[in-house]
Amino acid sequence: MKQLETDYLIIGSGASGMAFADTLVQESDATITIVDRHAKPGGHWNDAYPFVTLHQPSAFYGVNSMDLGANRKDTAGANQGMYELASGPEINGYYDKVMNQKLLPSGRVSYFPMSNYLAQDDSGKDDAGVHTFESILSGEKTQVNVRKKLVDANYYSPTVPSTHTRKFKVADGVRCIAPNALTQLWQTPSKEDRSTKFCIIGAGKTAMDAGIWLLNHGAAPDSISWVMPRDSWLVNRLTTQPGEEFFKDSIGGQVTQMACFANATSIDDLFLRMEASDQMLRIYPEHLPTMFHFATVSKGEIAMLQRIKNVIRMGRVQALEPANMVLDKGNVAMATGTLYIDCTASAVEPRAMPPIFDGNKIMLQLVRAPLPTFSAALIAYVEAHYTDEEQKNKLCGNVPFPHCLADYPRTMAANMTNQMHWGQDKALRNWMRDSRLDGFGKLMSNIDPSDLEKLKIIGDLRTQAMAAMANLPRLMAA
Numbered sequence: 001m002k003q004l005e006t007d008y009l010i011i012g013s014g015a016s017g018m019a020f021a022d023t024l025v026q027e028s029d030a031t032i033t034i035v036d037r038h039a040k041p042g043g044h045w046n047d048a049y050p051f052v053t054l055h056q057p058s059a060f061y062g063v064n065s066m067d068l069g070a071n072r073k074d075t076a077g078a079n080q081g082m083y084e085l086a087s088g089p090e091i092n093g094y095y096d097k098v099m100n101q102k103l104l105p106s107g108r109v110s111y112f113p114m115s116n117y118l119a120q121d122d123s124g125k126d127d128a129g130v131h132t133f134e135s136i137l138s139g140e141k142t143q144v145n146v147r148k149k150l151v152d153a154n155y156y157s158p159t160v161p162s163t164h165t166r167k168f169k170v171a172d173g174v175r176c177i178a179p180n181a182l183t184q185l186w187q188t189p190s191k192e193d194r195s196t197k198f199c200i201i202g203a204g205k206t207a208m209d210a211g212i213w214l215l216n217h218g219a220a221p222d223s224i225s226w227v228m229p230r231d232s233w234l235v236n237r238l239t240t241q242p243g244e245e246f247f248k249d250s251i252g253g254q255v256t257q258m259a260c261f262a263n264a265t266s267i268d269d270l271f272l273r274m275e276a277s278d279q280m281l282r283i284y285p286e287h288l289p290t291m292f293h294f295a296t297v298s299k300g301e302i303a304m305l306q307r308i309k310n311v312i313r314m315g316r317v318q319a320l321e322p323a324n325m326v327l328d329k330g331n332v333a334m335a336t337g338t339l340y341i342d343c344t345a346s347a348v349e350p351r352a353m354p355p356i357f358d359g360n361k362i363m364l365q366l367v368r369a370p371l372p373t374f375s376a377a378l379i380a381y382v383e384a385h386y387t388d389e390e391q392k393n394k395l396c397g398n399v400p401f402p403h404c405l406a407d408y409p410r411t412m413a414a415n416m417t418n419q420m421h422w423g424q425d426k427a428l429r430n431w432m433r434d435s436r437l438d439g440f441g442k443l444m445s446n447i448d449p450s451d452l453e454k455l456k457i458i459g460d461l462r463t464q465a466m467a468a469m470a471n472l473p474r475l476m477a478a
């Protein structure tokens, strides 16, 4: 068996593993080995549908040491006037560049694509242990002696439609595709085989992207039906803009959100206040959402999606049969030949949250929701500069991803607690200020002292954040 020595072994070269490796290379002299099943870095972005984009601005996604995109604003389309959103191919190219132009040239990173991490060998020779991975192509095994830590960069690995296992049955002859296959429909041989009816299954961001793609590419709104087990609250993308010209929308938006948390009397009241103040959006105003996963959209996208009127709210699909769809709450007759688009992969499955730093293992998780790349980079910074595990876990408190509306106050409380700890640490504060992944950090620290309007917003943010903190326990209990 081949043998290797390394300080850190990272399982996964997705967005989390890459952000962690990049910051560790910048902040330490450690050696790093990265193992991944995929042929290219970028994780699930390798399997994404061709029309995927980030739903947040590129300006604060990726790794710390390399910009993603050119910080331009879109001048056309549903994101017009706001900062660019990297496309899937752009993200894949970006991670290729990060690996080949940053990490590998550092001389301290080794990368093993097309390799499966197998397990830790319990007979470990030292503190961190001996680990094994296997080449997918040759079956050859490599044993890695890890001097410092194993880094699991899979906690927030999403499942995506092209690779997930469907939870519903599809009868022979019924056409059900992943959204990846939509762009291949031009290859459909004869007119008779082409679909005139489409049915989107799923209520998340992928389903929304599929709907917008269909509408943008000529499908008539009344040819589309949409199975929506739950309506969702959506973040108004205007509140996520990093440029100074959006200060009132982004930082001012934070003040508004804090005020909503401070004054809400129930979970629904919280979201309705957020909607009334333009922080949150929903597609169908007559339906009260019961889901919130931080999906982020523009009002232009909402207007497009509202053109789809045939929304089926009868729970989840159990089976697709010829001319019939079986759902939790009954059957719906469907046109023969309907093309079903499976958007049901669940981005983030609920699961337990172990401590981020645990002996010789680091489990990358969110320390600020919903930003996995900022979180991974911050964890790497803490790993590089602090020794005491209790202090590390205090600085990197787990932030739970909300799985239902009632989880959101807990997510916010954990975000705010971390922010408070970071604010008390000057070195970390300085690192954050310079980090491109910390969306608003620069915006807040570069205020001209004579700009009284912005200073007032910052003051209001402090006041409202304290009031929000005081009301959060009540909302969590609700």
Ligand SMILES: Cc1cc2nc3c(=O)[nH]c(=O)nc-3n(C[C@H](O)[C@H](O)[C@H](O)COP(=O)(O)OP(=O)(O)OC[C@H]3O[C@@H](n4cnc5c(N)ncnc54)[C@H](O)[C@@H]3O)c2cc1C
Pocket (backbone or CB within 6 Å): 011, 012, 013, 014, 015, 016, 017, 035, 036, 037, 038, 042, 043, 044, 045, 048, 052, 053, 054, 055, 056, 061, 115, 116, 117, 118, 153, 154, 155, 156, 157, 158, 159, 160, 205, 206, 347, 370, 371, 372, 373
């Ligand atoms: C459509 C879509 C859009 C999104 N848009 C945004 C956005 O705008 N902003 C945002 O912050 N987040 C967004 N997300 C969330 C997204 O999940 C994260 O940004 C991030 O890409 C997750 O990366 P990851 O590294 O945690 O997981 P992954 O990308 O899944 O990477 C994990 C890697 O580990 C590898 N691996 C797992 N087990 C093993 C093993 N045993 N051996 C070897 N390799 C292994 C896998 O092959 C994979 O490459 C989006 C998600 C989706 C699905």
